[in-house]
Amino acid sequence: MNIMRRFESPAAAPSGELPAPVRISRRSFLQGVGSGVGGFALGVYFAPALAAADKAIPGHAGNPDAIPTAKNMPEPQAFVRIGADNGVTVIAKHLEMGQGTFTGLATLTADELDADWAQVRVEAAPADVKRYANTLMGIQGTGGSTAMANAHRQMRLAGATARAMLVAAAAERWKVPADEVQVSAGIVSHPGSGHSAGFGELAEAAAQQPVPATVTLKRPEQFTLIGKQKLPRKDSADKTDGSAMFTQDVQLPGMLVAVVAHPPRFGATLKRVDASKARAIKGVVDVVEFEGGPGRFGGVAVLSTNTWIARQGRDALQLEWDDAKASRLDSDAMWRQYAELAGKPGTVARNDGDATAALEKAAKVVEADYAFPYLAHAPMEPLNCVVKLADGGCEIWNGEQLHTGDQGAIAATLGLKPDQVTIHQLYAGGSFGRRANSQSDYVLEALSIARAAQAKGHKVPIKMVWTREEDTRGGYYRPAFLHRIRAGVDADGKLVAWHHRMVGQSIMKGTPFEQYAIKDGIDSSSVEGAAYPYPIANLYMDLHSPDTGVPVLWWRSVGHTHTGFATEAMIDELAAASGQDPYTFRRAMLGEHPRHRAVLDKAAEAAGWRKPLARGGKGEKRGRGIAVVESFNSYVAQVVEVTAGADGALRVDRVVCAVDCGLAINPDVIRAQMEGGIGYALAAALHSEITLKDGVVEQSNFHNYTMLRIDEMPKVEVHIVASDANPTGVGEPGVPPLAPALAGAIFAATGKRIRKLPIGKQLKA
Amino acid sequence: MIKFTINGTEHAHAGDPSMPLLWFVRDEAGLTGTKYGCGMAQCGACTVHLDGQAIRSCVTPVSAAAGKAVTTIEHIADDKVGAAVQAAWRERDVVQCGYCQSGQIMSAVALLKSNPSPSDADIDAAMGGNVCRCATYVRIRDAIHAAARAAA
Numbered sequence: 027m028n029i030m031r032r033f034e035s036p037a038a039a040p041s042g043e044l045p046a047p048v049r050i051s052r053r054s055f056l057q058g059v060g061s062g063v064g065g066f067a068l069g070v071y072f073a074p075a076l077a078a079a080d081k082a083i084p085g086h087a088g089n090p091d092a093i094p095t096a097k098n099m100p101e102p103q104a105f106v107r108i109g110a111d112n113g114v115t116v117i118a119k120h121l122e123m124g125q126g127t128f129t130g131l132a133t134l135t136a137d138e139l140d141a142d143w144a145q146v147r148v149e150a151a152p153a154d155v156k157r158y159a160n161t162l163m164g165i166q167g168t169g170g171s172t173a174m175a176n177a178h179r180q181m182r183l184a185g186a187t188a189r190a191m192l193v194a195a196a197a198e199r200w201k202v203p204a205d206e207v208q209v210s211a212g213i214v215s216h217p218g219s220g221h222s223a224g225f226g227e228l229a230e231a232a233a234q235q236p237v238p239a240t241v242t243l244k245r246p247e248q249f250t251l252i253g254k255q256k257l258p259r260k261d262s263a264d265k266t267d268g269s270a271m272f273t274q275d276v277q278l279p280g281m282l283v284a285v286v287a288h289p290p291r292f293g294a295t296l297k298r299v300d301a302s303k304a305r306a307i308k309g310v311v312d313v314v315e316f317e318g319g320p321g322r323f324g325g326v327a328v329l330s331t332n333t334w335i336a337r338q339g340r341d342a343l344q345l346e347w348d349d350a351k352a353s354r355l356d357s358d359a360m361w362r363q364y365a366e367l368a369g370k371p372g373t374v375a376r377n378d379g380d381a382t383a384a385l386e387k388a389a390k391v392v393e394a395d396y397a398f399p400y401l402a403h404a405p406m407e408p409l410n411c412v413v414k415l416a417d418g419g420c421e422i423w424n425g426e427q428l429h430t431g432d433q434g435a436i437a438a439t440l441g442l443k444p445d446q447v448t449i450h451q452l453y454a455g456g457s458f459g460r461r462a463n464s465q466s467d468y469v470l471e472a473l474s475i476a477r478a479a480q481a482k483g484h485k486v487p488i489k490m491v492w493t494r495e496e497d498t499r500g501g502y503y504r505p506a507f508l509h510r511i512r513a514g515v516d517a518d519g520k521l522v523a524w525h526h527r528m529v530g531q532s533i534m535k536g537t538p539f540e541q542y543a544i545k546d547g548i549d550s551s552s553v554e555g556a557a558y559p560y561p562i563a564n565l566y567m568d569l570h571s572p573d574t575g576v577p578v579l580w581w582r583s584v585g586h587t588h589t590g591f592a593t594e595a596m597i598d599e600l601a602a603a604s605g606q607d608p609y610t611f612r613r614a615m616l617g618e619h620p621r622h623r624a625v626l627d628k629a630a631e632a633a634g635w636r637k638p639l640a641r642g643g644k645g646e647k648r649g650r651g652i653a654v655v656e657s658f659n660s661y662v663a664q665v666v667e668v669t670a671g672a673d674g675a676l677r678v679d680r681v682v683c684a685v686d687c688g689l690a691i692n693p694d695v696i697r698a699q700m701e702g703g704i705g706y707a708l709a710a711a712l713h714s715e716i717t718l719k720d721g722v723v724e725q726s727n728f729h730n731y732t733m734l735r736i737d738e739m740p741k742v743e744v745h746i747v748a749s750d751a752n753p754t755g756v757g758e759p760g761v762p763p764l765a766p767a768l769a770g771a772i773f774a775a776t777g778k779r780i781r782k783l784p785i786g787k788q789l790k791a
Numbered sequence: 792m793i794k795f796t797i798n799g800t801e802h803a804h805a806g807d808p809s810m811p812l813l814w815f816v817r818d819e820a821g822l823t824g825t826k827y828g829c830g831m832a833q834c835g836a837c838t839v840h841l842d843g844q845a846i847r848s849c850v851t852p853v854s855a856a857a858g859k860a861v862t863t864i865e866h867i868a869d870d871k872v873g874a875a876v877q878a879a880w881r882e883r884d885v886v887q888c889g890y891c892q893s894g895q896i897m898s899a900v901a902l903l904k905s906n907p908s909p910s911d912a913d914i915d916a917a918m919g920g921n922v923c924r925c926a927t928y929v930r931i932r933d934a935i936h937a938a939a940r941a942a943a
């Protein structure tokens with residue numbers, strides 16, 4: 027029984043289950059963008075000012091004020107349903123890609139509802155921008171570590187509203203005053219009369235109650251689930267018995283698997299395909315050519331009921347490509363071009379004081395280039411998408427990171443309305459940003475394959491799958507960047523001047539986000555976090571955004587992946603140049619930034635920064651580094667300890683991490699995201715690099731796009747700094763501080779500066 | 792015709808004997824808990840047991856399974872060690888995206904069957920072929936130690 031039935035037009039189903047949601051007119055993706063709802067922040071930053079201006083979002087963690095529900099929670103049933111079977115179903119509008127959103131969203135609602143955690147299950151929301159927009163983005167999407175930040179108030183209001191209606195129903199049934207009715211762990215009771223009931227028994231009657239005009243959210247000391255140290259994840263059981271459904275696992279009647287061949291160079295087009303050898307393979311059903319489009323490249327797909335047979339067919343294709351418009355980028359040449367650009371003024375991003383003059387007067391000046399390669403996201407589940415075309419409709423099975431963006435793009439392609447496109451949301455086997463593409467590249471590719479198949483008479487669902495090789499070579503990389511910084515301290519060791527030039531591709535250029543993310547020629551995702559948060563009176567910053575033809579995209583923590591390193595590495599170099607301790611030097615500059623300072627202090631203290639490190643073995647040198655980076659409004663500091671062997675071997679022994687992400691909703695999920703972010707960042711710092719030769723990506727699979735393995739994983743210690751600020755994200759912020767802290771540790775151990783990632787064999791040289 | 796069992800059920804394969812077992816398990820038998828990650832024995836997402844041995848099913852031809860018993864993640868809890876590992880994984884909330892975890896669990900079970908109380912170095916050696924892109928390694932290690940204690 028849907029507890030909020032008054033919002034539903036169809037009569038409640040007698041089974042006690044929720045009727046299908048009412049279809050409300052939905053804005054298309056582009057209309058949604060144009061209306062600028064709640065600001066635009068995908069994957070880049072989220073603007074607290076905008077959030078604060080939106081009355082649906084604000085409020086600190088424990089606002090006890092009565093909150094009008096009609097305005098903030100027009101449809102609580104969109105977020106929580108209570109079944110006659112006592113089950114509480116929380117509807118998650120965000121993708122679960124490993125970061126713990128299902129658990130987090132459910133915690134918020136269940137706490138205000140006073141549900142028992144065991145009765146709570148989570149269901150993925152359909153694509154519906156009206157109900158499920160990310161309030162910080164204006165479209166339904168998961169990115170920029172915004173899930174908890176945008177939804178926490180909404181999910182709590184839904185729980186509190188449902189609770190109030192259960193209480194009202196119980197008061198009416200038992201003929202007792204509502205304010206004497208209690209709710210605890212899924213039981214509604216009235217101690218005075220001895221009455222008690224489960225949620226299920228009251229659900230039907232609760233649905234008849236008016237939605238309260240206001241509800242009061244709990245104060246932090248009233249929380250029963252939020253902040254609890256160990257609340258089991260909602261996706262642990264199905265991810266440990268093989269039953270969790272990923273896109274790769276979808277099997278539909280008649281479905282054909284499409285294994286694709288893309289052009290080896292970005293921008294090339296198909297000239298000729300000889301598919302005779304592929305067709306000769308038993309089990310190959312057909313071979314179809316598919317078209318490219320903005321941000322994607324046409325190719326050939328081989329269809330079979332069996333993925334391996336389709337793969338055999340794909341490998342047997344004889345393909346000729348037209349490279350007339352293809353990128354012939356060569357990584358070595360690119361770095362030469364970037365270095366040349368770094369010698370010329372770019373578009374000015376910031377100009378405070380007079381950096382050039384101040385550098386001339388500085389007592390010590392350090393100049394350094396920092397280089398960052400292209401990086402593939404390489405989620406464990408390679409890209410894929412299932413499409414089923416029907417007359418006047420289309421169904422998609424996918425782990426959607428940009429639900430209504432992709433829905434709108436599909437609808438526009440097919441000449442349908444967005445609500446004629448149904449998205450079945452599944453888990454994503456990682457994403458790290460890759461499944462959120464404003465040009466809907468892989469989703470539209472699956473659609474064009476399905477259409478090509480249909481045109482050849484295959485009116486069946488199509489599961490497009492990319493091999494690991496296609497996934498690695500498919501572009502949409504973290505852009506390669508070069509930072510050139512000159513910075514100086516005065517005779518007292520005070521940071522006085524900073525001249526910072528950045529060279530790297532714009533992620534936003536040419537996408538629907540361009541008009542929001544690029545201001546005065548500066549893509550905010552290129553420069554976010556640079557030279558921040560240190561007070562520098564004379565600060566100059568400029569940017570070159572060359573285009574190389576290689577598609578780029580946000581990659582777990584976006585611009586902070588390189589700006590965080592360049593900034594923190596230079597801070598370390600300045601500390602060393604002026605004979606200061608890297609922790610003390612930072613700390614002294616963070617007076618205006620108490621949250622940075624608190625995590626920095628916590629990490630330093632927990633790591634024993636002031637005490638000498640235990641000595642290494644014979645011939646081994648040990649060292650410790652520290653860094654602090656704020657990203658997506660969360661604050662993370664890390665201390666890294668390493669051991670360097672005489673032969674250049676490097677072991678990362680321990681990482682101590684302190685995080686302030688506002689209200690800590692699920693401490694164990696926060697710890698897990700810090701552990702995982704550290705491992706993800708360490709893979710990139712040590713190993714990962716996409717390089718191109720004559721336009722062709724040189725890496726193809728895990729043997730040459732190297733992953734972090736268990737023997738390289740350091741011990742990780744996570745400390746959560748308590749806060750009653752609004753909750754912010756944890757999916758990305760654990761990543762940025764790791765590499766600079768690691769570089770600091772390597773310098774402390776060996777005296778060698780790491781100015782280029784990945785570290786690779788640099789220590790062996 | 793190649794005959795073998797998967798989780799105790801008889802299966803027969805009449806097609807190309809060189810088809811990797813992974814694709815029989817997933818696309819013919821419909822058991823999708825076993826995952827494709829790399830197809831070249833680099834990641835361990837496809838790990839299953841063949842007569843109790845952990846193998847990379849993406850590079851093991853179906854023909855190698857002839858007359859043998861294949862066990863996949865779907866039935867790992869039928870086994871005492873398997874159940875202990877699964878319980879340890881849940882107790883510690885090891886999973887993040889979860890895509891690698893079937894393979895992680897299959898490798899961990901095989902390790903504990905041959906070595907009931909592995910050291911950290913033993914774990915590194917046995918689990919080194921299983922990539923977790925979400926880097927859940929801290930908890931994988933911890934869960935293996937816990938499962939070893941529980942199964943002892």
Ligand code: FES
Pocket residue numbers: 826827828829830831832833834835836837838847848849850
């Ligand atoms: S899929 Fe078999 S080892 Fe990667």
Ligand code: FES
Pocket residue numbers: 124406455456886887888889890891892922923924925926927
């Ligand atoms: S949990 Fe995501 S790859 Fe291991």
